[in-house]
Amino acid sequence: MTLGLELRGLDKSFEPENPVLRGIDLSIRRGEFVSLVGSSGCGKSTLLRIIAGLEQADGGRVAIDGREVTYLEPKARRIAMVFQSYALYPHMTVAANIATPLIMSRLHFLARLPLLGALAPGRRQVRSTIDRAVEEVADQLEIRPLLGRKPAQLSGGQRQRVALARAMVRQPSLFLMDEPLSNLDAKLRVHMRGELTDLHRRVGATFVYVTHDQVEAMTMSDRIALMERGAILQFGTPSELYSAPANLRVAQFIGTPSINCFPAEIDSAGTVSCLGRPVSGMVTSETRQRASLAVRPESIRLSARSEDVVFGATLRRIEHHGSEYILFAEPQGRDQLVRIRVSGAALEGQPLAEGQALTIAFSAADAHLFGSDDRRMDVSLFDAPVRLQSA
Amino acid sequence: MSAISLPTDISRRRDRRRGYAESLKGWTFVSPAALLLMLIYLVPLAMLLALSVTDYQLGAVVTGFVGLDNFERAFADPVFQRAFSNTLLYVAIVIPFGVGLALVIAILIHQRRRTRSLYEIIYFLPVTATLVAMATVWQFILHPRLGPVNKLLQTLGLPETHFLSDPALIVPTLAAIGVWQVVGFNVILFLAGLTAIPRELYDAARVDGASAPLDRFLTVTWPQLGPTTMFVTVTTSITAFKVFETVAVLTKGQRGTEVLLYAIYLEGFQYFEMGYAAALTLVFMTFVLLLSVWQTFHLDRRVHY
Missing domain, CATH: 1.20.5 (Single alpha-helices involved in coiled-coils or other helix-helix interfaces)
Structure with a gap:
């Protein structure tokens, strides 16, 4: 099976001592929707520009649909790109904007000239096929009534659609999007998320989508590549990234409110202890190092079971989110706020007040263990009674 | 109530x-x-x-109202007519070359990274130099026997050319000096305009297939420079209409090389005909004003902001 996009060992640095990309490898299946996520400066936009051909990598290869394109100009790569600022040509009408890629590829250079072009043979037939293609795309995106307007007369959402139409009109095999929703207001952004997913399903092309917003990445993508400092920390489905993060920084990046981290130690026997208490039933093959135990806010409970890691805390703040509550609790003797997500139903008949003492608990099965190098550690889980017997 | x-x-x-x-x-x-x-x-x-509307002469004791006589005289005056057509020819040369050349130079300089400011200084030098002083340098450069330009022409086997005394060549020569003087300023204006063009537009044009230099120019640069070009054209034409120093220093209006401002200067400050000079000034101002307004409105319709 050919890959929609294949990247092998991409390196890039603008200053020699400060590489932007460090050996990026990525294989994206044809028709997949992949997000490149990371905080700003992680190299995701540079990577997208290298895929587009706007930037040349220092080393490595790029292949689109099984065809090596490393040294090809953007126009020869059969790609389309949607920019953060939309980058519409302000002096052209919407129709002319959408038509530009087709005019460039289908009309001979002389036929494109402002005045002389009208004399070129066959120009009118080509122009009419282009006009038809433009109208077709405009119908798909429901912007037909806007075709005669200039970009300055459009709202942000309309400009977004025009930029999408310009990308779609030449039916590329690869769509590249550089934070296309970040200039829209919150409500429209949620709406466009749905539209982009629909569009991807309809067009069936490969999508590479750059964003710093993990919610966008989680909701739209088939797979996510999470980047940090020029490297991909993890490449997997949204649920893999959420439930089995390969790296502490992945765990911290994905999920709102973000994951809770507790310092942990591993003794010579591979037993894990957290906040000075042994985590019952958690054993790892690696020994003797500092580690971190990370627990999702929804995995922390307000009632303890026998095998749980339990500690007392003071409730500092309550956030109402409609159907659920986010509690911020400070464990005794620690300068840290633990985030706890509880459903409204679970709190019914159990009124909480700020400053109140709580018992918070999580079980070893819900905790992720990361080593001192932030990498995920394999753990073996036993039921607490079993471990007690063997001890 | x-x-x-x-x-x-x-x-x-x-x-x-x-x-x-x-x-x-x-x-x-x-x-x-x-x-x-x-x-x-x-x-x-x-x-x-x-x-x-008077016949006021500098220092005159009696001054009378003469109505529109001064204007009638102006339009019948062969010197003024010649000054008018010379100025038009001068402007017709300075505008396209002063603007076009500046655009080309600005685009070339804009792509330089380290040497850009050096070129900016070089091209801007003529703007800071006093034109009267520089006119004497041009007089030497264009001298029929001593000047380097004629030396060059001779080595190429071309005849000796009298740039500043051949009636057919004087105005174009003055216009060339005018272009030399105005280009540097226009280059700076165009550079400012080029810097303001968003990079993403060029990226979008490249992805859309407009990657050849001329395509890029026609799709992004030229339309985006619209407001700058309009401003540069209007200011250049006003500067061109006000040509004076080179004429005053190099030809003194001899051999039929009067231009409007020089004619006004002669009437007012050499012949002391202040009333007549005032009428000429009014004609000159009206003309420049009308042209600027026309340019602004004509170009404004094609310019996208």
């Missing part, structure tokens, strides 16, 4: 009084600027208008 009308009456009076105070405050704020505007622009203009 009176019980009701009384309070409204008082309040209306109070309103009116407050209105006067308000407008007095307004006038006080406006007056410094208004006064300056009057003194600097409107009063001299009014004086010019008044002078143009």
Whole structure:
């Protein structure tokens, strides 16, 4: 099976001592929707520009649909790109904007000239096929009534659609999007998320989508590549990234409110202890190092079971989110706020007040263990009674 | 009824009084600027208008009203007509070359990274140099026997050329010097315009297939430079209409090389015909104003902001 996009060992640095990309490898299946996520400066936009051909990598290869394109100009790569600022040509009408890629590829250079072009043979037939293609795309995106307007007369959402139409009109095999929703207001952004997913399903092309917003990445993508400092920390489905993060920084990046981290130690026997208490039933093959135990806010409970890691805390703040509550609790003797997500139903008949003492608990099965190098550690889980017997 | 009308009456009076105070405050704020505007622009203009309908001569004791005689005289005056057509020819050369050349140079410089400011300084030098002083340098450069330009022409086997005395060549030569003088300023303006073009537009054009230099220019650069080009064209044409120094230094208006400003200067300050000179000035100003307005409105329709 050919890959929609294949990247092998991409390196890039603008200053020699400060590489932007460090050996990026990525294989994206044809028709997949992949997000490149990371905080700003992680190299995701540079990577997208290298895929587009706007930037040349220092080393490595790029292949689109099984065809090596490393040294090809953007126009020869059969790609389309949607920019953060939309980058519409302000002096052209919407129709002319959408038509530009087709005019460039289908009309001979002389036929494109402002005045002389009208004399070129066959120009009118080509122009009419282009006009038809433009109208077709405009119908798909429901912007037909806007075709005669200039970009300055459009709202942000309309400009977004025009930029999408310009990308779609030449039916590329690869769509590249550089934070296309970040200039829209919150409500429209949620709406466009749905539209982009629909569009991807309809067009069936490969999508590479750059964003710093993990919610966008989680909701739209088939797979996510999470980047940090020029490297991909993890490449997997949204649920893999959420439930089995390969790296502490992945765990911290994905999920709102973000994951809770507790310092942990591993003794010579591979037993894990957290906040000075042994985590019952958690054993790892690696020994003797500092580690971190990370627990999702929804995995922390307000009632303890026998095998749980339990500690007392003071409730500092309550956030109402409609159907659920986010509690911020400070464990005794620690300068840290633990985030706890509880459903409204679970709190019914159990009124909480700020400053109140709580018992918070999580079980070893819900905790992720990361080593001192932030990498995920394999753990073996036993039921607490079993471990007690063997001890 | 009176019980009701009384309070409204008082309040209306109070309103009116407050209105006067308000407008007095307004006038006080406006007056410094208004006064300056009057003194600097409107009063001299009014004086010019008044002078143009008299036969006032500098130092004359008696001055009479002559109506539109000065204007009639101007349009019948062969010197003024020649000055007019010479100026038009001069402007017709300086605008396209002064703007076009500046655009080409600006685009070339814009792509330089380290040497950009060096080129900027070099091209800007003629703007800072005094044209009167530089005109003498041009006189030497273009000298029929001593000048390097003629030396070059001779080595190429071309005949000796009298740039500053051959009637057919004088105005184009003056225009070339005018272009040399105006290009540097225009380059800076175009560079500012080029810097303001968003990078993403060029990226989008490349992805869309407009990657050849001419395509890129026609799709992004030229339309985006519209407002700059309009401004540069209008200022260049005004500068060109005001050509004076080179004529005064190099030809002194001999061999039929009068231009408008030089003709005005001769009438006013050599022959002391202030009334006539005022009329010529008025004609000149009206013409430049009309042309600038026409350019602005004509170009404005094609320019996208």
